[in-house]
Amino acid sequence: MSSSIRRWVETDTGHRVPNHKSKCRHFHGHRYRWEAELEGEVVQEEGVSEEGMLIDFGDVSSILEEHIHDVVDHAFVVYERDEEAIEVLSGLSSDHRTVVVPFIPTAENLAKWAFEQVSPHIYSSYGNKLRLSAMHVRETPKSWASWHPPTQ
Numbered sequence: 001m002s003s004s005i006r007r008w009v010e011t012d013t014g015h016r017v018p019n020h021k022s023k024c025r026h027f028h029g030h031r032y033r034w035e036a037e038l039e040g041e042v043v044q045e046e047g048v049s050e051e052g053m054l055i056d057f058g059d060v061s062s063i064l065e066e067h068i069h070d071v072v073d074h075a076f077v078v079y080e081r082d083e084e085a086i087e088v089l090s091g092l093s094s095d096h097r098t099v100v101v102p103f104i105p106t107a108e109n110l111a112k113w114a115f116e117q118v119s120p121h122i123y124s125s126y127g128n129k130l131r132l133s134a135m136h137v138r139e140t141p142k143s144w145a146s147w148h149p150p151t152q
């Protein structure tokens with residue numbers, strides 16, 4: 001029997017979709033929500049802090065803060081081959097937070113990126129098969145994308 005939990009963090013992050021047919025090619029930003037979904041078995045070990053949980057929500061939050069929030073909050077995410085945008089951003093002061101990525105920063109691609117940021121940090125010492133099962137990224141209140149790793 002497996003259970004799942006979700007925890008999210010939000011950031012204010014800029015991007016653009018350089019080839020987009022309409023307004024998404026302009027520099028703009030979103031209040032992104034990055035939601036981690038974890039699966040595993042509830043810890044049965046008596047007397048430990050995690051008894052009855054998959055993992056402490058606070059521990060998931062700390063991982064999301066460090067590996068998502070602190071990387072892209074109040075930052076501009078730019079595709080490494082978006083030369084026009086790279087040129088503009090490189091003219092800003094050196095403390096401007098620019099995150100260059102090897103993909104067009106759509107919600108779909110950002111969900112996969114976020115999964116790869118977070119997944120290595122999700123583990124448990126209780127043998128409860130804890131794993132990150134998906135990352136969900138909300139770009140607008142009506143628009144979400146999810147990344148699920150391929151099943152092995």
Ligand SMILES: [Zn+2]
Nearest residue numbers: 015024028030
């Ligand atoms: Zn956008």
